[in-house]
Amino acid sequence: MKVAVLAGGVGGARFLRGVVSVVDPLDLTIVGNVGDDVEVLGLHVSPDLDSVLYTLTGLADEERGWGRADESWHALETVAGLGGEAWFRLGDRDLGLHLVRTELLRSGVPLSQATEQLAHALGLEAELLPATDDPLRTFVETPAGTFPFQTWFVGRGHRDEVDAVHYAGAPEASAAPGVLDALDSADVLLIAPSNPYVSIGAILAVPEIRRALERRSVPCVAVSPLVGGRAVKGPADRMLARMAGGTTPAHVAACYEGAIDVLVVDEPVPPATLPGGVRCVATRTLMTDLEAAQRLAASALDAAGAPR
Ligand code: GDP
Ligand code: CA
Numbered sequence: 463m464k465v466a467v468l469a470g471g472v473g474g475a476r477f478l479r480g481v482v483s484v485v486d487p488l489d490l491t492i493v494g495n496v497g498d499d500v501e502v503l504g505l506h507v508s509p510d511l512d513s514v515l516y517t518l519t520g521l522a523d524e525e526r527g528w529g530r531a532d533e534s535w536h537a538l539e540t541v542a543g544l545g546g547e548a549w550f551r552l553g554d555r556d557l558g559l560h561l562v563r564t565e566l567l568r569s570g571v572p573l574s575q576a577t578e579q580l581a582h583a584l585g586l587e588a589e590l591l592p593a594t595d596d597p598l599r600t601f602v603e604t605p606a607g608t609f610p611f612q613t614w615f616v617g618r619g620h621r622d623e624v625d626a627v628h629y630a631g632a633p634e635a636s637a638a639p640g641v642l643d644a645l646d647s648a649d650v651l652l653i654a655p656s657n658p659y660v661s662i663g664a665i666l667a668v669p670e671i672r673r674a675l676e677r678r679s680v681p682c683v684a685v686s687p688l689v690g691g692r693a694v695k696g697p698a699d700r701m702l703a704r705m706a707g708g709t710t711p712a713h714v715a716a717c718y719e720g721a722i723d724v725l726v727v728d729e730p731v732p733p734a735t736l737p738g739g740v741r742c743v744a745t746r747t748l749m750t751d752l753e754a755a756q757r758l759a760a761s762a763l764d765a766a767g768a769p770r
Contacts, residue, residue, distance in 0.1 A: 463768060466491045466648035470661020471498070471510040472527050472695065473687050474654040475517035478588075480755030481652070482518060484763065487587035491644035493671070495656070496573065496592045497600035497629055497664025500612040502550045503541065505560040506567050509612075510661065511577055511592060512559065519584040527695070530555045549617050574638040591644065593665040596635040600664050601628040611660060620697045623704050627659045632667035637674070645674040650766045653684035655747060655758075657698045658717035659705065666721060675721040681766040683724040685758065686714045689748055690729050715740045724765045726758075741765075 465485050469478055469492055478492060495510040509528065516522035516530055523531040533553035542548035552560065559580060566576040572595040581590050600611040604622035614620055645651065656662050662684075666672045675682060691709040693699040699709050706713040711727045715736040718725075725740050728747040736742055743765045749755040 463649045464489045464491075464644075464647060465650050465652060465763075465768075466493060466644045467652040467654055468493050468656075468662055468665050469510070469514060469654040470495045470656030471513035473656045474510065474661065475513045475522065476749045476755055477654040477656075477685060477759065478514060479517055479752060480749065480757070480759035482588060483752065483756045484759045487518075490588040491640070491648070492588055492590045493593055493641055493644065493665055494577075494590060495661045495664050496594060497598055497660065497667070498611050498615075499599065500550065500610070502552065503547055505552075505557070505564045506573075507550070507552070507560050508563070508573070508577070508592070511590065512556070514590060515577075515581055515584060515586060518588060518590075519586050521584065529553050550612060551616070572638070574640065589640065589644070591640050592638050593641065593671060594635040594668050595638045596631060598629055598631040598635045598664065598668065600660055601630055602626075602660075603628065615660075624659070624697070624701050625704065627663060627701075627705075629664050629667035632664070633669065635668045637668055637670040642670055642674050645671065645678070649680055650763060650768045651675065651678060651680060651682035652762055652766070653682065653718065653722065655685040655687040655749075657687060657696060657701070658714060659698075659701050663717065666718075672721065681724065681768075682722045683726060683762045683766045684714075684718050684722045685726045685747060685762055686711065686728065688714060688728070694748065711742050712736050715742075726762055726765055 499508045521530050523529050537554050563576050573592045574595050602614045602624045603626040606622045687698045702709045702713050715725045719738050726743050731742045731744045745761045
């Protein structure tokens with residue numbers, strides 16, 4: 463059974479840890495978000511791809527939720543001491559990967575191939591693809607102005623409310639090689655409990671990817687990133703409240719209109735089918751440990767009617 467998962471960073475990676483324990487990783491394709499990518503200190507950083515990569519290869523710092531375990535910060539301390547750009551936290555081990563990726567990109571290798579090379583070297587079994595090789599960057603419009611995603615998220619600690627999200631470059635972007643094949647040939651499509659706007663929204667902003675989901679002939683199941691109407695971490699609930707008008711399952715489902723058949727939520731299921739004919743399924747979705755992530759992945763596959 464072939465499975466394709468759209469995933470952002472931390473929520474995506476936690477969920478994928480469950481997915482690879484119930485699905486053969488060789489049958490799994492992960493389509494990752496690149497709207498958060500950022501150039502810092504001359505390096506190309508792909509935070510969401512790296513969260514997935516580090517988590518699935520056992521290198522992630524589970525407690526911090528991002529970056530690598532057993533990390534040190536000497537390089538960044540040096541940068542700060544020299545008055546360099548130190549607002550974006552990059553550990554020493556992490557920096558090594560960004561050096562290699564940046565070198566590959568600079569020599570003309572597309573991001574998808576660079577990612578494949580890094581994933582292979584780290585022993586990732588599943589296929590990890592960036593949504594696109596083309597430049598696609600997420601911007602948020604706030605009362606304090608419009609900011610590149612990481613300037614708002616990390617630099618300003620996502621303190622500003624968001625009125626709108628833009629995906630610069632998305633209309634012209636093509637899906638990265640392998641993405642459309644994976645989506646078209648999957649037996650089940652899953653959307654991880656990632657931020658609907660800034661993680662999944664940036665993937666679906668690639669027109670070919672949205673169309674592939676809209677023409678799907680197999681079930682697509684999304685897992686809500688909200689537990690009882692609240693984000694486990696980060697600004698997803700505030701964004702939904704302000705931009706979608708609420709944080710109920712119907713508001714989450716509306717973010718994925720036309721792209722999903724089932725929404726898995728962690729709250730009582732609304733009495734009626736959600737708008738767009740989306741079926742709602744309730745289960746515990748808090749991924750406190752591997753077992754919980756595994757149970758959630760199994761529930762999502764069950765909700766798709768997938769044999770296991
Ligand atoms: P980011 O790119 O690192 O910000 O991460 P994602 O977009 O992939 O995931 C962020 C979302 O994950 C947040 O909205 C959280 O509410 C959600 N999230 C994190 N842990 C859990 C969990 O255990 N269960 C559920 N349902 N959502 C989670
Ligand atoms: Ca992200």
